[in-house]
Amino acid sequence: xxxxxxxxxxxxxxxxxxxxxxxxxxxxxxxxxxxxxxxxxxxxxxxxxxxxxxxxxxxxxxxxxxxxxxxxxxxxxxxxxxxxxxxxxxxxxxxxxxxxxxxxxxxxxxxxxxxxxxxxxxxxxxxxxxxxxxxxxxxxxx
Numbered sequence: 001x002x003x004x005x006x007x008x009x010x011x012x013x014x015x016x017x018x019x020x021x022x023x024x025x026x027x028x029x030x031x032x033x034x035x036x037x038x039x040x041x042x043x044x045x046x047x048x049x050x051x052x053x054x055x056x057x058x059x060x061x062x063x064x065x066x067x068x069x070x071x072x073x074x075x076x077x078x079x080x081x082x083x084x085x086x087x088x089x090x091x092x093x094x095x096x097x098x099x100x101x102x103x104x105x106x107x108x109x110x111x112x113x114x115x116x117x118x119x120x121x122x123x124x125x126x127x128x129x130x131x132x133x134x135x136x137x138x139x140x141x142x
Contacts, residue, residue: 004061006073007033007047011128014092017137018072019045024141030064032057070140076105092128094135 003021010018015031022029022044029045031037034057037047050056058078061071067086073079079089079097089097097105 001027002065002069003027003029004065004069004071005029005031006057006061006071006075006078007031007037008035008057009074010072011092013128013133014072014136017133017140021140027070032060076102079105090136090139092136093132094137094139096139 003018003025005015005018007015010031018029018031019040019042021027022042027044030048031039031046032048032050034050034052036049039045039047048060050060055077058073058075058081061073061078062081062085065071065082065085065087069082069087071078071082071087071089072092073082073089074091076097079091080102082089083097083099083102089102091097
């Protein structure tokens with residue numbers, strides 16, 4: 001089993017939590033992004049830089065991951081692909097996506113995109129508080 005991170009949109013505080021995961025779990029950690037990443041020099045942590053472009057990092061994760069791997073992402077379509085290929089998907093807010101709810105989340109994401117495109121704005125940027133960080137840690141180490 002391995003931990004993969006969609007690192008382009010992953011909050012710094014979540015990356016810091018994830019950097020401790022290989023020592024606690026024994027699982028390798030790979031961060032994938034379309035920009036250079038600085039990661040601790042540990043044998044079980046690596047960063048993969050991919051070309052810029054729509055879904056390039058997501059596609060790299062899906063191609064490299066195996067069933068049973070854990071992927072941390074805020075990207076609902078990526079989470080859906082991970083689940084479809086037998087992996088687990090965890091949001092930085094600590095929510096474990098499931099096959100039962102991913103279709104509804106995808107529909108809501110598309111609906112909100114339609115509203116934003118029509119000039120209707122949502123509630124503002126997502127805030128990652130202590131409650132969400134703790135939920136992420138709890139889900140990561142279950």
